[in-house]
Amino acid sequence: MNFGGILAGGKGTRMGKTDLPKQFLMLGEKPIIIHTIEQFLVSPAIDEIVVGVPENWIDYTKDIIEKYCKDDRIHVVQGGQNRNGTIMNICKYICENFKDNENIIVTHDAVRPFVTQRIIKENVEICKKIGAADTVISASDTIVESKDGEIISNIPIRSQMYQGQTPQSFNVEEFIKQYESLTDDEKEILTDATKTYVLKGKKVGLVSGEPYNMKITTKYDLKLANLMLNNLRSEEE
Amino acid sequence: MINEIVKLVSPKNLETFFQDEQYNDDLVVVRPTYLSICAADQRYYQGKRKKEILDKKLPLALIHEAVGQVIYDKTGEYKRGEKVVMIPNTPIEKDDVIRENYLRSSKFRSSSADGFMQSAVYIRRDRIIPIGNIEEAIGSLLELCSVSVNAIETFIQKSHKRKNVIGVWGCGSVGYITTLLLTKCFPESKIVIVGTRMEKLSYFSFADDMKMITELEPNFRIDHAFECVGGVKSADAINQIIDYINPEGTISLLGVSEEPVDINTRMVLEKGLQLIGNSRSGYSDFKKSVELLQDKQMQAYLSNIISEELEINNINDINEAFDKDVNNEFKTVMKWNL
Numbered sequence: 001m002n003f004g005g006i007l008a009g010g011k012g013t014r015m016g017k018t019d020l021p022k023q024f025l026m027l028g029e030k031p032i033i034i035h036t037i038e039q040f041l042v043s044p045a046i047d048e049i050v051v052g053v054p055e056n057w058i059d060y061t062k063d064i065i066e067k068y069c070k071d072d073r074i075h076v077v078q079g080g081q082n083r084n085g086t087i088m089n090i091c092k093y094i095c096e097n098f099k100d101n102e103n104i105i106v107t108h109d110a111v112r113p114f115v116t117q118r119i120i121k122e123n124v125e126i127c128k129k130i131g132a133a134d135t136v137i138s139a140s141d142t143i144v145e146s147k148d149g150e151i152i153s154n155i156p157i158r159s160q161m162y163q164g165q166t167p168q169s170f171n172v173e174e175f176i177k178q179y180e181s182l183t184d185d186e187k188e189i190l191t192d193a194t195k196t197y198v199l200k201g202k203k204v205g206l207v208s209g210e211p212y213n214m215k216i217t218t219k220y221d222l223k224l225a226n227l228m229l230n231n232l233r234s235e236e237e
Numbered sequence: 238m239i240n241e242i243v244k245l246v247s248p249k250n251l252e253t254f255f256q257d258e259q260y261n262d263d264l265v266v267v268r269p270t271y272l273s274i275c276a277a278d279q280r281y282y283q284g285k286r287k288k289e290i291l292d293k294k295l296p297l298a299l300i301h302e303a304v305g306q307v308i309y310d311k312t313g314e315y316k317r318g319e320k321v322v323m324i325p326n327t328p329i330e331k332d333d334v335i336r337e338n339y340l341r342s343s344k345f346r347s348s349s350a351d352g353f354m355q356s357a358v359y360i361r362r363d364r365i366i367p368i369g370n371i372e373e374a375i376g377s378l379l380e381l382c383s384v385s386v387n388a389i390e391t392f393i394q395k396s397h398k399r400k401n402v403i404g405v406w407g408c409g410s411v412g413y414i415t416t417l418l419l420t421k422c423f424p425e426s427k428i429v430i431v432g433t434r435m436e437k438l439s440y441f442s443f444a445d446d447m448k449m450i451t452e453l454e455p456n457f458r459i460d461h462a463f464e465c466v467g468g469v470k471s472a473d474a475i476n477q478i479i480d481y482i483n484p485e486g487t488i489s490l491l492g493v494s495e496e497p498v499d500i501n502t503r504m505v506l507e508k509g510l511q512l513i514g515n516s517r518s519g520y521s522d523f524k525k526s527v528e529l530l531q532d533k534q535m536q537a538y539l540s541n542i543i544s545e546e547l548e549i550n551n552i553n554d555i556n557e558a559f560d561k562d563v564n565n566e567f568k569t570v571m572k573w574n575l
Contacts, residue, residue, distance in 0.1 A: 026255040035257070038238035040264050042309045042357055044318055071311075113239055114255065117268060117573050118550065187542050208550075212253070228255050229239065 004040035008110035009079025009086035035113035130205035136162035248284025266309035298351035301325035384520035407465030408432030467492025542567035
């Protein structure tokens with residue numbers, strides 16, 4: 001089976017002074033996370049959806065799912081200490097309830113509601129073919145590396161550089177195996193799930209993302225997302 | 238769900254729009270899979286409609302010929318993954334006399350409502366029909382079939398009974414499908430295709446006879462005719478039909494013209510001819526088309542007029558498809574992966 005893993009473990013510390021975690025803020029007429037869940041709900045490539053949220057927000061999340069997009073295929077679980085911890089909790093839930101060594105999880109940031117049907121479908125396809133998939137777009141700006149924050153240490157070739165988005169997709173059992181092989185220190189450092197694969201020499205295939213598959217992390221992002229939804233053109237008129 | 242809708246904002250200029258869709262139980266969510274480009278879409282895309290029309294209708298999502306797969310139906314009436322054809326006409330009132338496609342209040346996709354160039358179509362459940370075993374690429378031609386079915390049904394109701402010879406003018410896609418369906422509906426009649434280019438006429442293997450417009454014998458006669466030419470050549474075609482048709486014949490008009498057409502009404506009067514306008518189609522025409530296309534031979538004939546099939550992964554691919562379509566003999570079909 002193929003699972004959508006919606007990562008909503010964060011508490012929105014980058015959004016300024018707001019009590020509500022960013023994934024629950026309204027975008028148009030629905031909370032951001034509902035838009036994201038709906039994309040997975042209608043995707044033919046996805047069988048079930050597991051949402052990982054902070055413990056105190058589980059009931060809240062269930063309430064808004066009930067209100068906006070009630071469906072038996074949506075499950076809510078407790079998130080982890082960090083991103084990978086949330087993915088692990090979702091993977092464990094899948095293993096406990098849907099045991100199968102062919103299970104695939106398409107993990108996705110709750111705050112990227114503009115993910116497309118094509119991106120979800122291609123994540124499943126590439127993951128099945130290569131073993132893992134990561135969604136990226138070509139870097140439009142030159143990437144500059146500085147190890148000390150003062151002097152440039154390297155300027156990689158731009159055509160070989162990509163910016164990571166989500167979804168990121170994995171075989172569920174393989175992900176658990178990889179993650180459990182990490183030391184505690186490695187678990188702290190590795191914020192990107194696919195990096196664990198790359199470090200262990202495992203292949204990760206690329207899925208072409210979209211510039212508008214943006215992550216809503218600041219008030220400016222939210223304003224832009226609302227403008228996109230109301231269609232910039234009609235705003236101009 | 239945030240839906241991606243690709244709209245034409247000005248000639249040759251497509252942009253992605255986002256729309257927050259609201260689901261209710263009257264709706265089914267369908268993911269388009271194969272879309273076919275129609276001359277009407279191409280006229281918008283190339284900017285060949287009048288400026289006031291473009292100013293009024295754009296931005297507009299194009300394409301009204303499409304099949305897709307059901308991706309969400311809360312009621313369970315349609316199964317997930319079920320292949321369906323989407324009906325572009327949406328009636329908003331019922332009328333006991335006037336058919337849905339002629340009601341002025343009806344909405345038509347890629348004209349008075351957004352077409353099928355969308356990531357997902359939230360469509361009324363009475364506007365889809367399962368297509369069974371019809372291949373999806375061929376299924377994208379069902380709308381065109383339904384237009385011919387609509388015209389033929391009208392013709393059956395309104396024409397006199399002598400149908401020894403029926404002529405079809407126009408060797409494009411509409412002429413092809415109309416000729417094909419006429420051979421099925423009237424096996425006893427002689428169906429003659431009349432066109433301008435032999436290389437296109439040679440596709441019409443099922444027709445009983447084929448003729449070039451420049452080589453019609455003086456004694457050539459038809460009882461009824463279907464005009465499937467359209468555009469600037471409409472007048473020539475209709476007037477040639479009027480010359481060759483027997484008295485009290487029916488001329489079914491299917492070709493769309495941007496400009497008014499000069500018709501030899503004197504001979505229409507003298508021969509007591511009947512001209513019937515045909516446009517678009519409704520649910521029953523789609524239903525019949527789906528039944529007709531269950532036949533593998535019909536599917537094979539239709540697959541012959543898919544000139545090119547292109548995979549669409551981004552807006553540039555759509556531009557390319559419309560540009561290539563201009564030079565294609567028949568239909569350009571887009572495999573939708575947006």
